[in-house]
Amino acid sequence: MNPIYMRWAERLVITRAHMAEHGRIHNFGAGPAVLPLEVVKDVASSLPNLSGSGFGLLEVSHRSTFFQEVIDSAMGRVRRILSVPDDYHILFLQGGASTQFYMTALNLLGDGDKADFLVTGGWSQKALKEANRIGDCVASWDDSDRGFKSVPMKGEFEVREDATYVHYTSNNTLFGTQYHETPDVGQGHLVVDASSDICGVPIDVSAHDVIYAGAQKNLGPSGVTLVILSPWAVSRIGEGLPTMLDYRTHISKGSMFNTPNTFGIFVLDRVLSWVEENGGLQGAIERNRAKSTLLYEELDRTPFWIPHADAESRSVMNVTWRMREEELESVFLEEANKAGLGGLKGHRSVGGIRASLYNGCPIESVEALVDFMRRFESIHG
Ligand SMILES: Cc1ncc(COP(=O)(O)O)c(C=O)c1O
Structure with missing residues (x-):
């Protein structure tokens, strides 16, 4: 795990096991988007009282x-x-x-x-x-x-x-x-x-x-x-x-x-x-940088992926890309869904794939996505 994120991750209760306990997928949707699981639980417990x-x-x-x-x-x-x-x-x-x-x-x-x-x-x-x-x-x-x-x-x-x-x-x-x-x-x-x-x-x-x-x-x-x-x-x-x-x-x-x-x-x-509780704005900034760096490193690793944004304008919140072989994009999305990675379909105006990495998205989700991308490339690349 990225060392910058490690400090905060130790304090965050979200783990893969924790997510699995609730049958939650890795949610990369652009909004409404994933919220921290602790918050969701807190809200649920406030519903009756x-x-x-x-x-x-x-x-x-x-x-x-x-x-x-x-x-x-x-x-x-x-x-x-x-x-x-x-x-x-x-x-x-x-x-x-x-x-x-x-x-x-x-x-x-x-x-x-x-x-x-x-x-x-x-x-x-x-x-x-x-x-x-x-x-x-x-x-x-x-x-x-x-x-x-x-x-x-x-x-x-x-x-x-x-x-x-x-x-x-x-x-x-x-x-x-x-x-x-x-x-x-x-x-x-x-x-x-x-x-x-x-x-x-x-x-x-x-x-x-x-x-x-x-x-x-x-x-x-x-x-x-x-x-x-x-x-x-x-x-x-x-x-x-x-x-x-x-x-x-x-x-x-x-x-x-x-x-x-x-x-x-x-x-x-x-x-x-x-x-x-998790480092204020600075904590959020560091986590978002760490998550997006992990994903952009994978996008830059191989021409199999084609990032949409020019390098100096890349977003840390919404990462968008196409695939060298566009016909593989629907296969990617379908297999990603089966692997528990949801909300990755790019907006119709861009097409391709979009991963939204908002504050509530844990780095474990990005790690799971990058693992999946590597496996996908090794089979279809
Ligand atoms: C940058 C930006 N502006 C405006 C909107 C529209 O927001 P709303 O649906 O709250 O009107 C969105 C929604 O995704 C957005 O991403």
Whole structure:
């Protein structure tokens, strides 16, 4: 086992035997994704009775003190783990990251305002399309003609001087590319869709004005969207927005203007507690690096595999590849499934194979995948 990971692995209860006990497969799905087994068990035990309150987890009012403690705890963990500045707001909303594509533009852009987008995949294309309903939004960088194999490096894109903000997607879940540095936009304001790498890679929150992320990859189950807002972002909001689409509605009510996803927020709190107990953000970063290094080493070992992303844009969260003989891909997926390795089918826009290595994916799963790949190559290569 990779020595970097060893330190944490000793503390993690997840072992092959542990997984087998529950009949769980090695789950490489892109989201909703595998969660740490301890968390799943903890959640299961809270279903009949939440923290000794006598109320079941799914049956407790969001107005109760029991739930208030849960949401306060979850917000505190987000602030600690990501070092969110004190004057930034943390929200748990519904509607997924897809609602944020529109909502960020609606809140930040006034009449005639502009925003620039770094288009690195299907999700940023969708974000641009929605923002264009509000303002004058254009792609300042678009890698679609190369099949979205990279993210822009410093100096490779120019944004309009009068753009109110620049939007980017930190990790491209479909194509397996990722920024390894915050895009340099000078004095400009940054909005990021961090759905598939939040809490799994370094992030300088203070360099951003809006961060949004669906929870269903690194943070918990689907149905909760984390939104982090700077004071500048809040100062941009104009009057007359629909109540539920105005960030101030949710800020003023602590994300409980209407009934929040109580279950999702509870699970998110448990996942973040697990992250804190296992080395915090730094622990997660090291584990994710170790897992992805193991897999990329195998992909680079032989031309039998063809990694999709350019080397400097490779994602540590979603690893995508094709096979030299494309007709073998369906055989690979079928045999992998039989061997207990699930969720590996690449997104239809890329094809091939994708392994998602989110925080909840243990290194044992990646070791099992690499073992399987070697065996597969020795038979079919
Ligand atoms: C980077 C990214 N953005 C946005 C979305 C859409 O998220 P949601 O389904 O929460 O709207 C996804 C979903 O996979 C994603 O990976």
